[in-house]
Amino acid sequence: xxxxxxxxxxxxxxxxxxxxxxxxxxxxxxxxxxxxxxxxxxxxxxxxxxxxxxxxxxxxxxxxxxxxxxxxxxxxxxxxxxxxxxxxxxxxxxxxxxxxxxxxxxxxxxxxxxxxxxxxxxxxxxxxxxxxxxxxxxxxxxxxxxxxxxxxxxxxxxxxxxxxxxxxxxxxxxxxxxxxxxxxxxxxxxxxxxxxxxxxxxxxxxxxxxxxxxxxxxxxxxxxxxxxxxxxxxxxxxxxxxxxxxxxxxxxxxxxxxxxxxxxxxxxxxxxxxxxxxxxxxxxxxxxxxxxxxxxxxxxxxxxxxxxxxxxxxxxxxxxxxxxxxxxxxxxxxxxxxxxxxxxxxxxxxxxxxxxxxxxxxxxxxxxxxxxxxxxxxxxxxxxxxxxxxxxxxxxxxxxxxxxxxxxxxxxxxxxxxxxxxxxxxxxxxxxxxxxxxxxxxxxxxxxxxxxxxxxxxxxxxxxxxxxxxxxxxxxxxxxxxxxxxxxxxxxxxxxxxxxxx
RNA sequence: GGUCCUGUGGCCGAGUGGCUAGGCAGAGCUCUGCAAAAGCUUCUACAGCGGUUCGAAUCCGCUCGGGACCUCCA
Numbered sequence: 001x002x003x004x005x006x007x008x009x010x011x012x013x014x015x016x017x018x019x020x021x022x023x024x025x026x027x028x029x030x031x032x033x034x035x036x037x038x039x040x041x042x043x044x045x046x047x048x049x050x051x052x053x054x055x056x057x058x059x060x061x062x063x064x065x066x067x068x069x070x071x072x073x074x075x076x077x078x079x080x081x082x083x084x085x086x087x088x089x090x091x092x093x094x095x096x097x098x099x100x101x102x103x104x105x106x107x108x109x110x111x112x113x114x115x116x117x118x119x120x121x122x123x124x125x126x127x128x129x130x131x132x133x134x135x136x137x138x139x140x141x142x143x144x145x146x147x148x149x150x151x152x153x154x155x156x157x158x159x160x161x162x163x164x165x166x167x168x169x170x171x172x173x174x175x176x177x178x179x180x181x182x183x184x185x186x187x188x189x190x191x192x193x194x195x196x197x198x199x200x201x202x203x204x205x206x207x208x209x210x211x212x213x214x215x216x217x218x219x220x221x222x223x224x225x226x227x228x229x230x231x232x233x234x235x236x237x238x239x240x241x242x243x244x245x246x247x248x249x250x251x252x253x254x255x256x257x258x259x260x261x262x263x264x265x266x267x268x269x270x271x272x273x274x275x276x277x278x279x280x281x282x283x284x285x286x287x288x289x290x291x292x293x294x295x296x297x298x299x300x301x302x303x304x305x306x307x308x309x310x311x312x313x314x315x316x317x318x319x320x321x322x323x324x325x326x327x328x329x330x331x332x333x334x335x336x337x338x339x340x341x342x343x344x345x346x347x348x349x350x351x352x353x354x355x356x357x358x359x360x361x362x363x364x365x366x367x368x369x370x371x372x373x374x375x376x377x378x379x380x381x382x383x384x385x386x387x388x389x390x391x392x393x394x395x396x397x398x399x400x401x402x403x404x405x406x407x408x409x410x411x412x413x414x415x416x417x418x419x420x421x422x423x424x425x426x427x428x429x430x431x432x433x434x435x436x437x438x439x440x441x442x443x444x445x446x447x448x449x450x451x452x453x454x455x456x457x458x459x460x461x462x463x464x465x466x467x468x469x470x471x472x473x474x475x476x477x478x479x480x481x482x483x484x485x486x487x488x489x490x491x492x493x494x495x496x497x498x499x500x501x502x
Numbered sequence: 503g504g505u506c507c508u509g510u511g512g513c514c515g516a517g518u519g520g521c522u523a524g525g526c527a528g529a530g531c532u533c534u535g536c537a538a539a540a541g542c543u544u545c546u547a548c549a550g551c552g553g554u555u556c557g558a559a560u561c562c563g564c565u566c567g568g569g570a571c572c573u574c575c576a
Contacts, residue, residue, distance in 0.1 A: 031576075039576095046576045074574090178505060178572075227574075249576030254505090256575090279576075280507090286568065290575060325525070326515060331508080331569075338514045341526035348525085351539095385516090393516050397524035404541065413533085413541045472535060479537080490539045498539090 003060055005387045007245075008329060010253060010276040011175055015389055020244050021274060026062045027243030028054065029235040029273070031252055032124070034071040035105035039112050040296035041319070041334065042249075042282050042289040048320055048440075049279045049328045050247045051118040053390060055438050066121040067238050069231060070109075072102040073127040073214060073224055098214045102128075112299045115316040117440045123238050127230040131216045134225045134233045137267055138204045146266045150195040152207030152221035158200040161262050172200075172262055175276060176254035202259050204229050228259035235272060236264060246273035250280055251288075279328045286333065297334075314339050317444055321346040324392040324439055349396070350443060351500065352403040353431045355410050356424070365420040371405060375423045378402055379430050386438070395434055402427055412493050444501075456487065460497045463489070 005018040020026045030050045033043055047068075054066045113120075127134075138154055141147040146164075147156050162172040162180050172180050180200065203226035208215040215222045235243065241264075248257065257276065264272035281288045284295050297307045305313030322342035326332045365372065378398045385394035406427065408414035435441045459478050466474035479489050486502045 033576080034574080036574095043576050049576095173505090176505075176571075250507090251571070251575055254571060255573090281570070281576075283569075288570065288575090292573090292575070322514090329507095330515080333514070335514080337526080341514060343526095345525045388518090391516075394523075397516060400524055407540050408542095411533085411540050467535080470535070476536080483538085488538070491534070491537090492539085493533080500539090 003387055005056075005060070006389055007275055007277060008389045009274075010278050011271075011273075013177070016275070018275065020062065021242060024061060024063050026057055026064045026245065027239035028057075028064060028066050028245040028247065029231070029239055029243060030066070030068045030121075030246075031231060031248035031256070032068040032070050033105075033109050034074070035102050035109060036074070037105060037291070038298050038300065039105075039109050040289065040298045041302060042296065044112070044116065044299060044319060045282050045323055045328075045332070046247065046249050046279045047113060047118055048116055048323050049390075050277075051116075051440060052324070052328075052392060052438065053245070053247070053277070054119060054121075055440055056386065056390065059433070059438050065123070065239065066119075067123045067125065067235060068121040069234055070106055070124060070126045071230065072099075072106065073131075073230065074227065099128075108300075112316075115299075115303065116320050117316070117442050119440070125234045125238065127225065127234075128214075130230060130234050130237070131225065133237055134229045135205075135218050137229060137233045137236070137263065138225075139219065140267050141204065141263060144266055147204055148197070149220050152223060153195060153203060154205040154220055154226075155196050155201040156204050156259070156262065157197065158202070158262070159198050161266065165262075165265060170261075170265055170271060173258065175258050175261055178254060178258070202226060202228060202255065204263070228256055229263060231256070232260045232263040232267075232272070235260075236268070241268035241272070242270050243273055245275045245277060247277040247279070250278040251290075253278055280331045282323075282334055283331050284334045288331075289334065309336055311336050311340075314343060315444055317441055318343045318346055320439075320441060321349075324441075325396060327389075327391055327393050329389075345400070346441075347500075348403060349399060349435070350441070352406045353435055354443075355406055356428050356431055359410065360421075361409055361416055361424065363419050363421040363424065364417045368420065369418050371414070371418045372420050372423045375402060375405065375419070375427060379426060382430065382434065386434070392439065395439075399431065399434070456482075456499055460489070460499070464495070464497065 006015045007018045008014070009016045028050070030046065033039060033047075050066075050068075054064055057064045138147065141156065142149070142154065145157075146161050147154050158172050158180070165171060172178075205218060205220055205226055206223050207221055208223045212224070214224050216224060235246070246257065246260075253276075261271060264270075281290075283289060284297075287293055287295060289296055297309070301307040302310070302314055302319060303316060305311075318339060319342075322339055323332065325342060325345075368376075378401055382395045382398040385391040385398070405414065405419070409416070409419060409424075459482065463475045463478045466472070466478070482489055482499070483502075488500050488502055490498050490500070492498060
């Protein structure tokens with residue numbers, strides 16, 4: 001943990017040295033999915049981004065508690081059919097239970113996370129499992145005079161909060177850089193807007209209309225929690241009044257995270273998180289991918305290649321790699337072409353890694369060569385880049401510069417006298433540490449079982465014999481037929497033949 | 503309208519004021535029975551106009567373009 005890591009803190013709008021509140025422990029809260037629909041590519045980004053952050057902190061030796069919630073309470077509808085408002089006429093088994101819907105999409109979400117090889121969070125609390133905590137928190141906010149009840153709903157008094165906490169240098173808008181006065185003229189009609197004293201006020205608890213199925217008893221009548229309170233209640237419960245990192249997508253910065261700060265600050269008299277990290281959006285043709293833009297590509301469509309703009313399926317690792325190739329705070333423009341490039345690049349990198357870990361050439365360099373120096377410089381720079389706000393793109397670029405060295409050694413285009421064994425070992429270690437452990441990349445499961453390998457080895461043997469006899473008709477038939485099936489044979493300098501799955 | 507981000511070569515994307523990032527695609531060469539793979543070489547860049555500076559993709563200003571948030575949103 002001697003390594004200095006710098007992170008961009010949205011709260012201060014600059015890079016800061018990461019110093020945990022209680023090292024070696026680190027508390028990290030990331031806003032999880034709303035399980036009212038199937039996850040799309042846009043959702044993949046924060047969960048992959050913060051998986052890298054989690055893995056990196058673990059790698060540095062921190063003891064991290066990673067909390068990522070499941071938002072399963074609220075006003076839900078399933079695509080195609082309304083989850084609600086059927087209560088009066090239909091029998092219970094006929095109508096869709098909210099928990100049924102939530103269960104379905106939670107399972108799908110977990111499936112996708114597994115595909116991406118994301119580590120499981122330490123705690124994955126659900127909003128519905130923490131109604132009591134949320135009610136308790138709301139009561140405290142009311143008791144302190146920062147919330148008021150109207151018709152069974154409770155609203156947070158943003159203006160009063162702003163007045164009182166501006167004096168403590170914690171105005172409302174501190175995170176998003178918004179000026180409350182500028183917000184006043186937003187004219188937007190929302191449900192029960194007239195109940196609020198001010199338009200900026202937000203709901204802590206909503207009274208449930210009769211047709212609303214998701215409802216819980218509360219001191220204010222039957223209802224359901226507001227949109228922001230769950231994260232405050234659950235982060236407080238599992239990470240304490242103040243914790244280290246709060247993460248999520250940039251689109252949550254306002255109002256969601258701004259409201260979280262206000263709620264938590266009222267309750268705990270301290271700003272909830274020290275570092276706020278926000279990942280940028282995935283765009284498609286320059287536009288944010290999002291439900292309201294009608295341009296989402298579901299993860300299942302991506303993996304299966306069934307979306308119209310896709311020419312082929314893309315594996316979870318290709319998508320993970322694609323995301324890692326850009327910096328998490330930049331927008332990332334998605335296209336079939338861009339994914340194709342990533343797929344090829346990923347394959348090239350992983351094949352080099354395979355060479356690295358499966359061979360130990362007999363190097364003859366005795367003193368540090370130019371190549372040794374280059375390797376050392378690239379590896380060191382990669383380390384710095386990772387510590388500089390998680391610049392995974394730069395780390396990968398450096399690794400790609402090592403690829404020609406690795407392949408050159410393998411194909412005898414670089415002499416064994418040009419590199420020392422220790423450089424090879426350092427590369428082995430760096431590839432393993434970064435690609436596998438920190439970036440969470442893994443070799444694709446190519447469905448090769450032992451028998452298939454044996455069969456391929458047999459074909460390779462036959463081809464070798466044919467080549468020796470200059471029977472090129474046979475050797476080409478084997479190579480071309482396998483290629484058509486999707487197995488690529490590669491003749492190597494030493495006469496061996498290796499293969500990869502396309 | 504308010505707040506903020508952004509504009510890099512055919513495409514995607516890093517870039518701490520001085521050292522052609524990287525990937526994919528294209529071209530040439532080496533290797534090869536021929537290919538593929540691999541290696542080497544190579545062509546297209548920093549939206550525009552000013553300013554600061556010995557020096558700017560990088561800092562400042564203006565203009566134009568794109569985007570996000572202000573409403574559920576990763």
